[in-house]
Amino acid sequence: MDGDNKNNKIVLKLSITALLMFGFGFALVPLYDVFCEVTGINGKTESESYQGKSFQKDESRQIKVQFIARNNDAMPWFFNPTEKTLMVNPGESILTYFHAKNPTLERMVAQAIPSVSPGRAANYFHKTACFCFEQQPLSGLDSIKMPLIFVVDPDLPKDIKTITLAYTLYDITDKAAIAPDNKAKVSMSSRDNDFLTRRD
Amino acid sequence: MAGPDKGFSRWLLATNHKDIGALYLWFSFAMFLIGGSFAMIIRAELFQPGLQLVEPNFFNQMTTMHGLVMVFGAIMPAFVGLANYMIPIMIGAPDMALPRMNNLSFWILPFAFAILVSSLFMEGGAPNFGWTFYAPLSTTYAPPSVTFFIFGVHLMGISSIMGAINIVATIFNLRAPGMTLMKMPLFVWTWLITAFLLIAVMPVLAGAVTMMLMDIHFGTSFFSAAGGGDPVLFQHIFWFFGHPEVYIIILPAFGVVSEIIPTFSRKPLFGYASMVYATAAIAFLSFIVWAHHMFTVGMPLVGELYFMWATMLIAVPTAAKVFNWITTMFKGSLTFETPMLFSIAFVFLFTLGGLTGLMLAIAPADMQYHDSYFVVAHFHYTMVAGAIFSISASVYYWLPKWCGRMYNETMGKVHFWIAFLGFNLTFFPQHFLGLAGMPRRIPDYSIQFADFNMISSIGAFIYGLAQLIFLFNIIRTIYFGEKTTKEQTWESARGLEWTLPSPLPFHTFERPPSIK
Ligand SMILES: [Cu+2]
Numbered sequence: 082m083d084g085d086n087k088n089n090k091i092v093l094k095l096s097i098t099a100l101l102m103f104g105f106g107f108a109l110v111p112l113y114d115v116f117c118e119v120t121g122i123n124g125k126t127e128s129e130s131y132q133g134k135s136f137q138k139d140e141s142r143q144i145k146v147q148f149i150a151r152n153n154d155a156m157p158w159f160f161n162p163t164e165k166t167l168m169v170n171p172g173e174s175i176l177t178y179f180h181a182k183n184p185t186l187e188r189m190v191a192q193a194i195p196s197v198s199p200g201r202a203a204n205y206f207h208k209t210a211c212f213c214f215e216q217q218p219l220s221g222l223d224s225i226k227m228p229l230i231f232v233v234d235p236d237l238p239k240d241i242k243t244i245t246l247a248y249t250l251y252d253i254t255d256k257a258a259i260a261p262d263n264k265a266k267v268s269m270s271s272r273d274n275d276f277l278t279r280r281d
Numbered sequence: 282m283a284g285p286d287k288g289f290s291r292w293l294l295a296t297n298h299k300d301i302g303a304l305y306l307w308f309s310f311a312m313f314l315i316g317g318s319f320a321m322i323i324r325a326e327l328f329q330p331g332l333q334l335v336e337p338n339f340f341n342q343m344t345t346m347h348g349l350v351m352v353f354g355a356i357m358p359a360f361v362g363l364a365n366y367m368i369p370i371m372i373g374a375p376d377m378a379l380p381r382m383n384n385l386s387f388w389i390l391p392f393a394f395a396i397l398v399s400s401l402f403m404e405g406g407a408p409n410f411g412w413t414f415y416a417p418l419s420t421t422y423a424p425p426s427v428t429f430f431i432f433g434v435h436l437m438g439i440s441s442i443m444g445a446i447n448i449v450a451t452i453f454n455l456r457a458p459g460m461t462l463m464k465m466p467l468f469v470w471t472w473l474i475t476a477f478l479l480i481a482v483m484p485v486l487a488g489a490v491t492m493m494l495m496d497i498h499f500g501t502s503f504f505s506a507a508g509g510g511d512p513v514l515f516q517h518i519f520w521f522f523g524h525p526e527v528y529i530i531i532l533p534a535f536g537v538v539s540e541i542i543p544t545f546s547r548k549p550l551f552g553y554a555s556m557v558y559a560t561a562a563i564a565f566l567s568f569i570v571w572a573h574h575m576f577t578v579g580m581p582l583v584g585e586l587y588f589m590w591a592t593m594l595i596a597v598p599t600a601a602k603v604f605n606w607i608t609t610m611f612k613g614s615l616t617f618e619t620p621m622l623f624s625i626a627f628v629f630l631f632t633l634g635g636l637t638g639l640m641l642a643i644a645p646a647d648m649q650y651h652d653s654y655f656v657v658a659h660f661h662y663t664m665v666a667g668a669i670f671s672i673s674a675s676v677y678y679w680l681p682k683w684c685g686r687m688y689n690e691t692m693g694k695v696h697f698w699i700a701f702l703g704f705n706l707t708f709f710p711q712h713f714l715g716l717a718g719m720p721r722r723i724p725d726y727s728i729q730f731a732d733f734n735m736i737s738s739i740g741a742f743i744y745g746l747a748q749l750i751f752l753f754n755i756i757r758t759i760y761f762g763e764k765t766t767k768e769q770t771w772e773s774a775r776g777l778e779w780t781l782p783s784p785l786p787f788h789t790f791e792r793p794p795s796i797k
Contacts, residue, residue, distance in 0.1 A: 088378050091450040099442050099484045106488025106518055110503060113514050153507070194506045200581055251507030256500060 130214060131207035131232070136172035139235040143168045146233070149247040150179055156252045158183050158191060158219075163226075171235040179212065179248065182224035190256075191217045193227075193248040202244045205234035213248065284787050293388075296380035298365045299683075299785060304387050305362025306676075310752065312354030312394060313669075317745055319347035324707075324741035327734050330726050340724035341409035342401065348412025352530070353437050354394050356668045360533040361444045363675055364472045366683070368448060370778045370785070371466045373457025373794045378450035386443035393436035400426035411722060413523070416504035416515040420496045427497065431490045438483045445479035448472055457777075459796030463557070466776050467550065470557050471536030474564045478525045478532075481568075486522040489515065513578050520571035528567045531631075531663060532560060534671035535602060538624045541678050542606050544774040545621035546613030552605040559598035566595045576647045585644040592642040596635065603632050618771070619693030623674035626701055627666060634662025637712065652722075655715025661708045673700070673751065680755065681770040685784030686762030692754045700747035706740025 146169055148162035159182040169175050183189050193213040197203040208214075212227035219225055233244065285291045285300065295301050322343050326334045335343070365383065369376055377383050400407040405424035408414065419427060452465070452473050465473075492503040492515075502508025504515045535556075543550045550556065573592040576585055606628050615621070637659040641647055650656060673696075681687050710733040715721075719730045726734065769779050781789055 087454045088450050091453055092379065092382075092446055095446045095449060095480055099446075099480050101484075102481050103484035103488050106485040106521075107492070109485075109488075109518050109521065110492075110514065113511070113517060192507050194509075200579070249506065253507050256502075256508060 130211070131209045133207065136232060136235050138173045139171040142239075143170055144233050144237065144241070145243045146175075146231075147243065147245045148177070148179070149245060151247065151249055153249050153251045156191070156250055157185055158189070158250060158252075159224075160193075160248070160250045169233055171233045171237055174209065174230060174232045176228060176230050179227045179229065180224065181217065181219065181227060181250070183219040183221060186221040187254075188218065188220045189252060189254045191219065192251045192253045193217070194251065196247045196249070198245045198247070199241060202237065202241050205237040205241075206244060206246065207232050207234060216253065294384065295387075296376075296384050297787060298369050298377045298380070298383065299787070301377075301380075301383050301387050302362045302364075302366030303683075305358045305365060305390075308387070308390060309355050309357075309359035309362060312350050312358065314748070314752075315398065316347050316350035316355050317748060319343045319350065320741060321745055323347060324738040326724055327726070328738040329735065330728055330731050332725055335724065337724045338406060338409055341411075341722065342407040344722050345408045345411055345414075346398070346401065349397065349408070350394070351664070352412065352526075353434075354390075354397075356530050356664065356672070357441065358390060359672045360472075360475075360530075360668075361441075363468075363533065363537070363672070363679075364444075364448055367679065367778065368451060368469055368472060369455065370781065370789055371469050371776055372452065372455065372460050373777050373790050373796065374451060374455035375788065375791045376455075377447050378454050379447045382443050383447050386440045386447065389436050389440040389443075393433045393440065396429050396436070397433040400429050403429070413519060414493075415519070416493060416496070416512050420493050420504055423497070428494070431494050434490045435487055438487045441479050441483050445476035445483075448476040449480075452476075457790070457793035457796055463554065464796065466536075467539035467553070467556055467560075468533070468536035471532040471539075471560050474560050475529050475532045478529050478564055478567070482522040482525040482529075485518060486526075489518045489522065492518070513575070516575050516578065517572065520574045521568075523574065524571040525564075525567040527660075527663070528563055530668050532564070534627070534631075534668050535560065537671045537675040537678075538606065538627050540776065541620045541624045541674055542609050542628075544678075544771045545616050545618060545624075546610045547615075547773045548609055548613045549775070550605065551608040551611075552601070555601055556605055559601045562598040563595060566591065566598075570595065573642055573644075573647075576644045577651045589642055589644040593639060596639055599635055603628060603635075618677075619688075619690060619697055620674045620678035622694065622697045622701075623670045623677070626697070627670045627674065630662055630666030630670070630704070634659055634667060637662065650715060652720055653715035654711045654719045654721055657721050658708045658711035658715060661711075665704060665708070670700075673697075676751075676755065678771075679778070680758055681762075681765055682778060682781075682783050682785060684759050684762070685765060686758050687765050687770075688754055688758040688762055692750060692757075696747055696750045696754060699750065700744060703740050703742075703744030703747055707737050707744055708740070710734075710736050710740075 146167045148165060148167075150160045150162050152158060152160055159180070161180050163178040163180055167175060167177065179193075181191065195208075195211070195213050197206050208229065208231045210228055210230040212229065217225065217227065231246075285297065286294065292300065292304060295304060322335065323340065326332070326340055326343075365377060368374075398407075403424075403426045405426060407426055408419070408424065408430045410418035410423060410427075414430075452469060456465070462470075492501070495501040496503050496505060496510075502510040504510050504512050506512065539550055539556060570588060570592045572580060572584065572588045576588070580588075610625075617625075637655070641650055641656065641659055677688060677693055714730055714733050714737075717730065719726055766783055768782060770783065771779075777790075777794060778785075780794065
């Protein structure tokens with residue numbers, strides 16, 4: 082009987098450990114995001130509009146900002162930056178556009194995912210407005226001019242002279258179950274919203 | 282006490298640790314042959330450049346299933362079987378602490394693998410995304426059978442966790458009086474640490490496949506960039522499980538070899554305490570090096586450097602172990618029976634595999650080696666010459682004790698030399714193939730890789746043949762082997778198992794032995 086008691090204790094402790102480790106696997110998901118955000122690695126930029134302090138324009142240097150637009154997998158849209166490169170001063174707010182066209186006859190929803198290289202620059206590249214913060218629905222044969230407003234942080238390390246901002250456009254028509262022409266906006270990184278807007 | 286039940290119910294309702302150990306070992310042998318035949322198909326296709334035998338998609342199913350079946354179906358259950366059979370005896374316990382749970386954790390396995398293997402006959406075929414099942418290959422682009430794969434992984438994870446809990450409970454609660462922790466045989470020590478690794482990382486694997494399941498069926502985006510997730514996250518979670526997993530496979534092998542080498546050297550193991558500490562150090566380090574599998578995903582420099590140095594650090598405790606085995610043999614009066622041959626080959630070949638591991642740990646060099654046949658050669662030196670050789674060694678070592686009959690020594694040696702030759706013929710040339718740039722997981726290759734691939738395939742067929750000799754020798758021993766009742770099968774074997782009669786009675790140590 083005494084032995085049974087001792088066994089039960091160990092089984093209980095170890096089972097709880099196993100359950101906690103199962104939870105830890107899931108905790109890695111937010112931890113990973115937090116880690117990437119804090120360290121600015123992985124080229125992940127903020128997923129919400131920049132609300133921080135405004136900057137003094139740094140006249141002493143210019144940064145070359147390159148824009149890349151590409152499609153994921155079988156995404157059929159035409160997707161291009163209106164300007165391929167810009168020379169900008171750190172601290173200065175810049176407006177530029179990306180152009181997208183849905184060449185199919187069907188209504189589709191797209192989501193653009195940004196990535197900054199070098200990864201170190203991601204924390205110094207602030208977007209005050211970006212089409213990537215929202216899903217982009219587009220009726221068949223329609224096209225759209227999508228704005229991006231950004232500012233390069235004057236604290237950007239001195240050795241970085243070029244920043245590349247790459248957008249990958251995903252077809253999320255299946256996931257984004259929004260009634261036609263109802264331009265409801267769904268924040269991009271909220272997994273809960275994905276749950277709510279799932280089309281069954 | 283009652284003897285075993287008659288007929289099939291003895292096995293179905295088994296709670297005796299020896300019966301369950303035997304079930305695990307036979308199950309693992311069956312899986313070994315199935316996984317091995319997948320490997321034969323792979324090597325037959327790669328015998329020549331061009332596509333001769335199978336479709337590329339089926340080839341991918343073969344590489345995937347070969348890896349999954351061998352890792353989770355053959356190697357892991359084999360060591361769990363050895364643990365069930367030997368640990369209670371080695372610590373002077375009458376049985377495992379939780380015999381009913383033991384029964385359950387075994388009987389889950391055949392179902393898990395029936396589900397996994399049956400996916401070969403499903404529409405769209407078996408999983409084809411590699412045994413590492415990286416998203417989005419295993420989510421967005423997976424065949425429909427992926428859901429069965431996920432279910433199978435869940436089952437086998439539950440089985441492993443229950444098995445591990447049982448082993449920890451047995452070692453903590455059932456040691457004979459006087460069997461202090463630092464008197465335990467090394468096989469028991471390495472298994473204790475392995476059990477903790479299993480409890481820590483199998484749930485993380487379960488989490489990874491659960492996230493896959495949710496991405497596939499419930500519209501989440503854990504690993505899909507389109508919804509704000511990240512496919513690289515999958516690799517982090519997978520390898521957080523995956524690196525400790527390779528030690529789950531190799532630590533019990535270290536334990537087995539640490540039992541066998543002293544016996545045939547007729548000397549006690551050199552550096553017992555350092556072996557225990559080295560095992561614990563390896564287990565600890567295994568949690569903080571996972572991203573060395575991901576040097577090419579675009580990690581920042583600090584990340585690459587950290588994972589590079591941390592990985593290389595593992596070479597220190599591992600080298601201490603190799604040093605201890607060699608020193609145990611040094612000036613011993615060695616004899617070379619089959620278990621010893623396999624153990625010496627283990628030390629030699631596993632060290633080679635460790636060395637190529639060090640090469641792969643060098644982040645800048647890994648850019649060249651990554652996903653090439655060099656990696657395939659590396660991990661087969663550790664998985665096959667490491668785990669499988671040590672399992673072969675332990676079967677020969679303990680078989681006379683288990684069934685009271687002696688195996689055929691000549692046939693054992695023939696098995697060893699054919700396996701040794703076949704193994705090296707298969708995998709040594711793969712180093713060169715990898716360095717020359719041949720990628721892994723391809724059914725066809727360019728002409729310049731032809732010669733080495735042909736050698737490798739011939740070696741694989743030889744190695745496959747050696748396993749049939751092994752099987753034949755085991756069955757022959759059980760039914761026709763020369764009877765032996767000696768307690769000491771090997772003249773200078775130490776440990777409680779050698780104080781018991783051969784064959785082992787159904788119940789042992791119902792009264793705890795006295796430990797000096
Ligand atoms: Cu690793």
